[in-house]
Amino acid sequence: MSADTNASPEEEAVATTPEEKMVLMKLVEPLEYYKTCFECGQRRGDERTLESFRPINSIDGVITSACGSVSLKMGNTVLICAAKAELAEPLVEAPDCGAVYIGIEAMNPELISDNSPIEEAKMILQDLVVPSVISQQRLSICKGLLCWVIYVDISIFNNDGGLVDACLTAMIATLKQVRLPTVEAKNSDEVLSLKNIRIKSEDRQPLQLNTLYPIASTFLLYKDKVVCDPTLEELNLFHCKMTIVTGANDVICGLFKLGGRETVKAHTLAQCTALAIKRRTEILNTLNIVDTSNELDSE
Amino acid sequence: METLEGKTVPYDQFESFPKTCSWNLPFPRLDKTQHFFVKCNIVPSAAGSAYIEVEKTKVMCFVIGPSKKLVNADGQGCSSTTGVLDVTVRYAPYAKPERIHRARRDSVLDEESKIKRFAQVALFPAVRLLRYPKRQIQLLINVLEDDGNALIAALNCSSLALASSKIQMFDLLISGTMSYPADNAEAATVTASFLPAVEQFCSVHIEGVLMESEFREALEKLKHTCKEMLYPAMRSELLDSLKNEEKRLEGHNKS
Numbered sequence: 431m432s433a434d435t436n437a438s439p440e441e442e443a444v445a446t447t448p449e450e451k452m453v454l455m456k457l458v459e460p461l462e463y464y465k466t467c468f469e470c471g472q473r474r475g476d477e478r479t480l481e482s483f484r485p486i487n488s489i490d491g492v493i494t495s496a497c498g499s500v501s502l503k504m505g506n507t508v509l510i511c512a513a514k515a516e517l518a519e520p521l522v523e524a525p526d527c528g529a530v531y532i533g534i535e536a537m538n539p540e541l542i543s544d545n546s547p548i549e550e551a552k553m554i555l556q557d558l559v560v561p562s563v564i565s566q567q568r569l570s571i572c573k574g575l576l577c578w579v580i581y582v583d584i585s586i587f588n589n590d591g592g593l594v595d596a597c598l599t600a601m602i603a604t605l606k607q608v609r610l611p612t613v614e615a616k617n618s619d620e621v622l623s624l625k626n627i628r629i630k631s632e633d634r635q636p637l638q639l640n641t642l643y644p645i646a647s648t649f650l651l652y653k654d655k656v657v658c659d660p661t662l663e664e665l666n667l668f669h670c671k672m673t674i675v676t677g678a679n680d681v682i683c684g685l686f687k688l689g690g691r692e693t694v695k696a697h698t699l700a701q702c703t704a705l706a707i708k709r710r711t712e713i714l715n716t717l718n719i720v721d722t723s724n725e726l727d728s729e
Numbered sequence: 730m731e732t733l734e735g736k737t738v739p740y741d742q743f744e745s746f747p748k749t750c751s752w753n754l755p756f757p758r759l760d761k762t763q764h765f766f767v768k769c770n771i772v773p774s775a776a777g778s779a780y781i782e783v784e785k786t787k788v789m790c791f792v793i794g795p796s797k798k799l800v801n802a803d804g805q806g807c808s809s810t811t812g813v814l815d816v817t818v819r820y821a822p823y824a825k826p827e828r829i830h831r832a833r834r835d836s837v838l839d840e841e842s843k844i845k846r847f848a849q850v851a852l853f854p855a856v857r858l859l860r861y862p863k864r865q866i867q868l869l870i871n872v873l874e875d876d877g878n879a880l881i882a883a884l885n886c887s888s889l890a891l892a893s894s895k896i897q898m899f900d901l902l903i904s905g906t907m908s909y910p911a912d913n914a915e916a917a918t919v920t921a922s923f924l925p926a927v928e929q930f931c932s933v934h935i936e937g938v939l940m941e942s943e944f945r946e947a948l949e950k951l952k953h954t955c956k957e958m959l960y961p962a963m964r965s966e967l968l969d970s971l972k973n974e975e976k977r978l979e980g981h982n983k984s
Binding site (some may be wrong): 492493494495499505506508511512513515516517518519520528529531538539569577581583587611627628 | 733738740773775785789791826828875876918
């Protein structure tokens with residue numbers, strides 16, 4: 431009689447379903463859990479395959495005080511991007527160039543303590559935006575006298591991996607919305623300068639962006655496997671990621687692999703590039719941006 | 730390397746009709762329909778978060794804690810029997826019509842220090858800090874857009890963020906501001922925060938000149954307006970977020 435009562439709790443404790451085993455494994459041994467998932471070729475956390483990206487949702491015009499603004503959500507990565515334009519006298523060494531400055535800051539207090547993803551995104555995007563997204567010559571109003579300076583500010587609410595991808599996409603969507611007013615001299619006899627300006631806000635022209643439209647895609651490399659669009663938990667466990675930025679006509683605008691123990695083989699790089707090109711087409715369709723390569727193909 | 734950053738001039742001043750931005754517009758008002766939107770627990774990774782829209786003003790708040798209190802230089806932090814509510818106010822660079830340039834990362838605007846002062850004075854009586862000895866509750870207020878009413882939006886958003894993080898409070902703190910007498914060029918501005926359930930004012934602020942009877946009448950009007958318009962909306966949103974959280978937990982337990 432007593433033996434029966436002792437045995438039944440043990441039997442209940444042993445009887446666990448496979449789903450509960452996976453949940454326990456994820457909590458107790460996350461590294462082993464993710465290794466098992468990658469070997470099987472699927473991810474149980476958000477039910478994605480290794481080669482699928484998270485969808486992007488964007489809302490335009492969220493900040494009315496800015497020239498252009500976008501609220502972008504990619505999985506659990508949420509951010510707001512806003513652009514403001516100001517006037518300046520160009521530098522002596524570059525009289526026909528404006529400037530674009532990027533500021534990324536965290537609003538979530540948990541992100542402020544761990545600032546390395548934001549510093550990394552800022553480093554990548556500052557060198558990427560000026561030559562690829564917009565030319566500095568397009569921001570000149572009058573050579574040597576006046577130019578536009580555009581400040582792109584990104585506020586990160588939540589970071590769940592893919593910060594560079596989300597920031598670059600939001601930046602392109604924001605700069606697409608920017609409309610600059612017409613600048614002319616108040617007194618036409620004198621030279622155009624900061625003291626002799628009249629702004630016609632009713633006559634606004636959209637910003638002339640390059641037709642390259644670079645889109646970033648981040649991959650996690652694990653042995654021979656390629657994991658697309660990793661989350662922050664996966665990135666923290668496997669410190670080997672690579673970001674590929676592709677532009678129009680399948681041009682690679684940037685390839686960033688900052689550390690990591692895995693070496694990239696030729697077929698892995700080709701696979702990542704193909705996935706990044708496919709990702710770029712999907713994102714541009716989501717943002718309703720017409721890609722010139724499609725136009726060239728149709729011609 | 731020389732850059733153009735910081736040497737730029739906003740072009741709004743060259744426009745024919747530059748728009749102005751008041752600091753404290755009346756809110757809520759009975760005679761005018763005003764936009765008001767509030768949302769709790771928008772960021773799941775934070776302990777508590779809230780988002781609020783008052784007209785075109787947008788504010789988002791985050792709550793951390795209760796966590797271990799940072800010890801002061803003189804070591805008095807450990808001996809304290811009450812918790813500390815640490816308020817940080819941050820304006821986004823694009824929040825104002827002119828972009829905010831910070832020479833240093835930790836430079837503070839006048840509006841930020843003002844909102845911080847109001848938040849500390851108003852929230853201190855509402856939060857039960859005695860329940861968290863030797864603990865620190867951090868409140869982060871981010872102003873995304875300021876079109877007037879930033880103070881009122883920040884105070885209401887802070888109250889909701891603290892409530893959504895399950896910090897023990899006596900009641901939701903409701904804040905409002907009004908001009909008295911209405912539609913008068915020399916009207917005084919009254920800003921008040923109070924707890925509707927216990928009928929207590931937590932902070933009252935006046936700018937201008939008022940007689941005592943006028944002051945009492947203004948406070949009564951403001952209390953009635955806030956209780957009728959703001960309190961039901963914020964309370965129902967808080968209850969909705971709690972119900973959604975319960976549903977999520979039930980779904981997780983079933984699996």
